[in-house]
Amino acid sequence: MKIIPAVDIKNGKCVRLSQGKADQETIYSDHPQGMADHWDEEGAQLIHVVDLDGAFEGSPKNSKIVKEIIYSSSVDIQVGGGIRTLSSIEEYVKAGVYRVILGTIAQKVPEFVEQACKKFPGKIIVGIDAKDGMVAVKGWVEVSDQKATDLANKMRGYGIAGFIFTDISRDGMLQGPNLESIKEFAEAAQLPVIASGGVSRLEDIQNLMKLESSGVEGVIIGKALYDKTLSYADAKKLG
Template sequence: MYILPAIDIKDGKAVRLFKGDYSTAEQVASSPYDAANSFAEAGAKWMHMVDLDGAKDAKLVNADLIADVARQSGLLVEVGGGIRDMNAVDYYLSRGINRVILGSAAVKNQQLVIDAVKQFGDKIVVGIDAKDGMVRAEGWLDNSEINYIELAKRMEDVGVQTIVFTDIDQDGTLTGPNLAQLSELVNSVSCNIIASGGVAVLKDIINLADLNVYGAICGKSIYSGTLDLKQAIEISKNAQV
């Protein structure tokens, strides 16, 4: 299992949100560059980055900064937020980003997912963000009528190999991931599942490894000090899938 420390970008700053609420944005590092460097020093292989402004505005906003932070970090990087067309996908992949995450597009423009997977294969990840099991879009501001398992199966059918699943009610809460929903997802599709939201302590990493998820995204827990990134990475190495 891979540990993916996270940097969420809003107004050019590294921030964290509570349950996806933009009004709760709190700066968590002196700069995105410093955060990325600390991840690399702890032994991380992957980093998860999100353009929060892009997610809300449905376009690339902090893309230049994200690409530069990724390049300077030397880490493998996946990026989400505001990626709504092939130009945006190509922008990131042509600048050394390893995977791009399509979130709202998976709900509202499945053809984009199909086209992107056809052209870029496993570099395309789908982000499924759910509240009470129902998918949200547009920076978690829009409701949908699609259950997260149903959407995951649709994505599997069009060739998506990796899914980032976020339970919005757990995100930024440090109350532990939604193991029940994650277990159901892992057992419903063959895709690699990356768990996002709620990770607080090493026990959460162990629990996720026991579910056979591909990866775990950790943000607030690292910044607040409840999770030692280096220890989490060591534990995860014994549970590679």
């Protein structure tokens, strides 16, 4: 089980949001690159970087900072947030990104994912954010009428490398992950799934590890690490 720290960037700072709400942010650092360096030093194999301004506005807004993180880190970086053009993907791929996360665009223009996979094989993962099983888009501002599992089925044939599945009702709330919805999604996806949202203690990671046979290969942790309700070292020992 990969234990993946999150670095969320808003207005050039490292923040965490509660349930994806832009007005419910906590600033943890003025230097996202320093935060990424910290997780690198802690022994992370993969860091999850999100341009939150990009997610809300529909195009990358903190790409300079993100690229600095990619350049300076010795570990793999996956990045998402407002990436909706092939040129945006190419910019990050040229910088040396491990994987690019496509979110809203996957639901709005699914054929774009197919194009991206053909041009950048092995580099594309799809982030599916769900509330009550339905896909949420545009930085979680809008909940669609499409089931998360249906979108996963459609994406699977395009050649993506896997999924990130976030239950937004749990994200940043430290209430524990929604194991039932994660299991249902992973079994439908039939590709590697990274779970996100709600992890606050070691027991949550242990519970997610029971879903490895369903296809869950990693977990993204944000608020719990920053609030120190969970130590990365302890989590890594489990993973």
